[in-house]
Amino acid sequence: MHPTSARLLNILVPIKRTIDYAVKIRVNPQNTGVDTNVKHSMNPFDEIAVEEAIRQRERNKDAIKSIKVVSIGPPKASEVIRSALAMGADSGIHVEYPDSAPSPEPLAIAKTLKAIIEREAKEKNAPIDLVILGKQAIDDDAGQTGQMLAGLLGWGQATYASKVELDASGKSANVTTEIDGGSQQLKGQLPMVITTDLRLNEPRYASLPNIMKAKKKPVEKLSPSDLGIDLTPLLETIRISEPAKRQAGAKVETVEELVAKLKEAGFKAA
Amino acid sequence: MYTITRASRRFPRRNLLPKLYARSLTSLTSSDLDHFASFLPRTSIISTMAPFSDGPEAIAQYNADWMGKYQGRATTVLRPRTTEEVSKIVRHCNERGIGLVPQGGNTGLVGGSVPVGDEVVLSLGNMSKVRSFDPVSGILVADAGCVLESLSDYLQPHAHLMPLDLGAKGSCQIGGNVATNAGGLRLLRYGSLHGSVLGLEVVLPSGQILNALTTLRKDNTGYDLKQLFIGSEGTLGVITGVSILTPPIPRASNNVILALPRFENVLPLFGEVKARLGEILSAFEWLDRGSYDLAVKHGQGRALSEDEVEGAACFVLVETSGGRGEHDEEKLTDLLEFLLSADTPLINTGVLAQSPAQFSSLWALREGVTEAVSKEGKAYKYDISIPLSKFEEVVNMTKERLKNVEGVLGVIGYGHVGDGNLHLNIIASSYTPTIASLLEPWLYEHVSSLNGSISAEHGIGAMKTHALKYSKDEVSIEWMRKIKEMFDPKGIMNPGKVLLPREGNVMGEGEKEGSGTARAQE
Incomplete structure (x- = not known):
């Protein structure tokens, strides 16, 4: 059917369900974590990654075969998978762990993603050519997963991307990335890992027809053990606390009063 | 004779002023200021008059509305901190016959919160404390000067929210919201302030404090006086405290x-x-x-x-x-x-x-x-209640009427369908008499023929006094007048707003000139 004989590209977009960026974060009374009983949504950088994958397909219509999203998270992570499918991704994988389990660390996530990529190639005959993911998740701000994944796979990586030009037939990508004080242009052969920065694009709204279609798109559910992965964290969180509160100020009526207050507080004229 | 400034545009003819403005009112003198200074701290008085002699910039924000459409000539702004101070101020102004303009966040759209002449501005901004909140019943009692958004922030940790929300939430004050019966974006869900306000504390023009600050959901004990002040736009008294029912935050x-x-x-x-x-x-x-x-x-x-x-x-x-x-x-x-x-x-x-x-x-x-409208050009804003089915028709009729009229950039309609409230905006490159005369009284007459309201949620203020008759019949206006005269026989409270003074029986003439003024303002 397709004019090119070259194998079409498969894109994988890992996404994370995080506390929404507009929510005011509150530390729980036990000081063991933050209050998670609040509005969650897709990590904004991951949303940019989903948008980028869809735009690449819109630009290279016949070159991209599939866009698959994967989320590793508790049962409710399925919501962000639905969101991504409503935006235009084709299918999803949900690696589910129980609500009670601690949040996994970037290394475990990278290993899980590697396992999924290997599985896609071996069992599904759909080798992944490009992984696009957020440069960091806004909850723990680690900013490590993309780099670790590229390292584990031995693939090239372009991090903090602000522009991606895909050469589908040449199987390469030109990526403009953000660096201190400017940008740099990188060129790499696929397969590779790209992490997204804020300026890359502005994610679309999910249209109603696409939301309805998304309900019928396949989402595969796996457990970490299905992939031979242990998500247990290597670090233990001992205590989380809020920054010390600033003391409220007071208004003074006159300069004299101000001077008196300053003297009271122990300030002296130089 | 005079240059065209904002102030003079408001009064294109000299003889117009006394008719909009009760003749009996007097201007503030330095002895009045002395009196105020005897019980108010220096920081509660802003005046361009001696001995205070604050610069004009100190008072400018109180004399003009945010759109820059209405301009007063007040010399003095008082910023009391307590209800007692408000009472003393009002009592003195009433004795002396000095006009008073209660002012909240000054975010209104109809010129209701700025003086039409040199009345004293009574700013409630210094009264900004929450008096009590009951997390079980959700009843909040607060000073009138509390900013709407700060009340929302106050309620947030208690998982409650204010029953009203407006674009101006960061500046508008709850007292002003109640005085203007502000509508806004949550009305469909939580109803109007006539329902959610449970009680009010009001300083009457006599200086008396009307303490109707109840926190009762049910109180059938005769006339519900507080309702008179909701939407009175500061013409019957000064709201100093509000008791309001707040709903739990939707999860x-x-x-x-x-x-x-x-x-x-x-x-x-x-x-x-x-x-x-x-x-x-x-x-x-x-x-x-x-x-x-x-x-x-x-x-x-x-x-x-x-x-x-x-x-x-x-x-x-x-x-x-x-x-x-x-x-x-x-x-x-x-x-x-x-x-x-x-x-x-x-x-x-x-x-x-x-x-x-x-x-x-x-x-x-x-x-x-x-x-967006204000960025595009000068706007003629109409806020009307009409049957839902007529929304588009009115927009289209207005478009047709202004077709090929010079300076008209566009006619748009939007609004709260759920409440039957259409915002009709005519955007022009500048305010011109031609456009104004095509719109008024035509639009008001049309609204009247649909049994609609010429002011769904913005109020009457100074902008629509002349047009009140399109929404209220003679009997209603007469009884509104009687109520006004009973509370405020000297007409000191927010003069020139809502009702034109009866004085000299200039009603017919006043209307004509009133619309002339509105045209000049636009």
Whole structure:
């Protein structure tokens, strides 16, 4: 059917369900974590990654075969998978762990993603050519997963991307990335890992027809053990606390009063 | 003779002033200032008069409304901190016959909160304490000068919210909200302030303190006096404290923007949405294509994609709020599925917010129309209540009437369909008498013929005093007058607002000149 004989590209977009960026974060009374009983949504950088994958397909219509999203998270992570499918991704994988389990660390996530990529190639005959993911998740701000994944796979990586030009037939990508004080242009052969920065694009709204279609798109559910992965964290969180509160100020009526207050507080004229 | 300044534009003819403004009122003198200084601290008095001699810039913000359309000539602003201080101020002004303009956040749209002459401005901004909150009943008692948004912030940790929300929430004050019976975006859900305000503390023109600050849901003990002050726009007294019922914060909210092929679909859509969403429906806002395009042009919220807006005659924003996200979402998706799969669909398509960021962005498209209009040009703003089915007709009639008129940039309509409230905006490159005379009294007459209201939520202020008769019959106006005269026999409270003075029986003449003034203002 397709004019090119070259194998079409498969894109994988890992996404994370995080506390929404507009929510005011509150530390729980036990000081063991933050209050998670609040509005969650897709990590904004991951949303940019989903948008980028869809735009690449819109630009290279016949070159991209599939866009698959994967989320590793508790049962409710399925919501962000639905969101991504409503935006235009084709299918999803949900690696589910129980609500009670601690949040996994970037290394475990990278290993899980590697396992999924290997599985896609071996069992599904759909080798992944490009992984696009957020440069960091806004909850723990680690900013490590993309780099670790590229390292584990031995693939090239372009991090903090602000522009991606895909050469589908040449199987390469030109990526403009953000660096201190400017940008740099990188060129790499696929397969590779790209992490997204804020300026890359502005994610679309999910249209109603696409939301309805998304309900019928396949989402595969796996457990970490299905992939031979242990998500247990290597670090233990001992205590989380809020920054010390600033003391409220007071208004003074006159300069004299101000001077008196300053003297009271122990300030002296130089 | 005189240069065209904002102040003189308001009064194009010298002889107009006394008719808008009771003749008996006197100007403030330095001995009055001395009196105020005897019980108010220096920081509560701003005056360009000696011995205070503050610069004109200190007083400018109190003399002009935020649109720069109305300009007063007040020399003195008083900023009391307690109800007793308010009472002393009002009592003195009443004895002396000095006009008083109570002022909250000064965010009104009809010139109700700025002096028409040199009245004293009574700013409530220093009275900004929450007096009590009962988290079980949700009843909040607060000083009139509390900023709406700070009250929302105060309630947030208690999981409650204010029953009203306005674009001006960051500046407007609860006392002003009540005095103007502000509507806004939550009215469909929580009703008007006539229902949610449980009690008021009001300083009457005599200086007496009317303590009706009850926290009772039910209180059938004769006349409900507080209702008189809700929407009185400061003409009957100064609201100093408010007791208000606040609802619990909905745990989940969602919104969609729907693109409609034709206006006729709005009403059946409203019916479906109401029936299928039931209690979780919290807003149903309409904007025509012109409003949408303008909002997008001026960067208010992220636009929908081109194929989504293609062929859309107008848009509807639907918001849901409820106690359980999954339940709301199920209802909402059932509704959307129904809308999309109908044989003759009411909608072309639509978008559903996927995150709080998108939720705000969709709201910005609707809320941002006001700002977009002010960026586009000078606006003639009409805020009318008419039957829902007439929304588009009125917009189209106005378009037709202003076709090919020089300086007209556009006519747009948007508003709270759920409340029958249309915002009709005519955007022009400048305010001209031609445009004004084409709009008034024609529009008011038309609204009157539809048994509508010439002011759905903005109030009467100084802008629409002359047009009151289009919404109120003679008997009503006469009894409004009697009430005004009973509370405020000297006419010191917010003179020139809501009702024109009876004085000299200039009603007929005054109306004509009043509309002349409005034209000059526009």
